[in-house]
Amino acid sequence: MGGGLYSGAGGGTVRAPLSPTLLTHRADRRTLAYMAVTTALLIVQWRLPEVHPVLYAWFLFMAVSVAIIAHNHNHVPIWRSRWLNIATDYWLTLFYGFPAFGWVPTHNKNHHHLNNKAGDYTITWRLSEKNNLFTLLSYPTMSSYFQQKPIAAHLRGLWSSDKVKFWLAASQYILLGVYYAAALLWNWKKALLLVLIPHQMSLFSILIFNYVQHVHSDEESEYNHSRNFTGLINTMLFNNGFHTIHHKAPGIHWSKTPAAQAGILDRIDPSLNERSFWWYMVRVYLLAPVMPRFGSVSKRVARIDAARASTTAATFVTNPSD
Numbered sequence: 001m002g003g004g005l006y007s008g009a010g011g012g013t014v015r016a017p018l019s020p021t022l023l024t025h026r027a028d029r030r031t032l033a034y035m036a037v038t039t040a041l042l043i044v045q046w047r048l049p050e051v052h053p054v055l056y057a058w059f060l061f062m063a064v065s066v067a068i069i070a071h072n073h074n075h076v077p078i079w080r081s082r083w084l085n086i087a088t089d090y091w092l093t094l095f096y097g098f099p100a101f102g103w104v105p106t107h108n109k110n111h112h113h114l115n116n117k118a119g120d121y122t123i124t125w126r127l128s129e130k131n132n133l134f135t136l137l138s139y140p141t142m143s144s145y146f147q148q149k150p151i152a153a154h155l156r157g158l159w160s161s162d163k164v165k166f167w168l169a170a171s172q173y174i175l176l177g178v179y180y181a182a183a184l185l186w187n188w189k190k191a192l193l194l195v196l197i198p199h200q201m202s203l204f205s206i207l208i209f210n211y212v213q214h215v216h217s218d219e220e221s222e223y224n225h226s227r228n229f230t231g232l233i234n235t236m237l238f239n240n241g242f243h244t245i246h247h248k249a250p251g252i253h254w255s256k257t258p259a260a261q262a263g264i265l266d267r268i269d270p271s272l273n274e275r276s277f278w279w280y281m282v283r284v285y286l287l288a289p290v291m292p293r294f295g296s297v298s299k300r301v302a303r304i305d306a307a308r309a310s311t312t313a314a315t316f317v318t319n320p321s322d
Helices: 028-047 053-075 082-096 100-114 133-161 163-186 188-214 232-236 243-248 254-267 277-287 299-318
Strands: none
Touching (some): 028 053, 028 082, 028 188, 053 082, 053 188, 082 163, 082 188, 100 163, 133 277, 243 254
8 A cells, every 4th residue: 555654653554445546445535525625614714804603613623623634644544645645644734733744753653652651742640640621721732742852853763764754744844834924924814713723723622632532541451541432523523532442453444443442342441431522521621620420530540549559458468567
């Protein structure tokens, strides 16, 4: 398969099925439709004298979907053609708001190997073991800051080992910079509303998703390391809510994850399967401060406390006090 320059790294071997099209999986016709709609919404709104509120709300949702698409394309390239995948990396960069290659060092090579353990640059428990509105809202900025280190190291490695890949990665930064400059010079107000804010929406949302999918789970567990959201938002966002199976088999195409998740469902603690993303957000971050029963319980802390209690008990048996 002619994979993308960066896509699929660290995600397992991905093989394209026999197909008369250039798509790796036919289900990605939906992916292309999402990207086409996103692009069209930008063009239409830029040409309108004023931003239409309904179109704008739709556009912000599509910005969130672009973040999911960038993630999916990184694991399983959309195209069987290497050059089409590179072109798609540029397309995604323009609407995601960050160079598409950035997923490789931060996500594929780091997060998928460590999965919220120490050393993962995206760990949810860096500042606190709590799960509240403050930890939720501070996480995107904190996580973004720490992810710059592996990205810089990755670029240095490319500079030393493969100048072509380095310049292809660097060109995504250049393209994004030119895009910002052109948009701001053309119409700074529309650039703010139609470029900068949607980019932040895209980047912020994907980090929020990562946080709620891992916070208060047990990173040492084979099946309880992630929280799953199985309702409407999961369907609308390419099955991204099936997170346990994604970590178990990151090379599975998003269209195949429902069946794969069903195969391991009986091994996942039911408390980690949430039907509604929005009810979880309201329950845990708005209701729990006044009604603690709605809060989440940390499986990570429970495991640590159990291990400490076991060690203390063993020490007492070995060296009983007088």
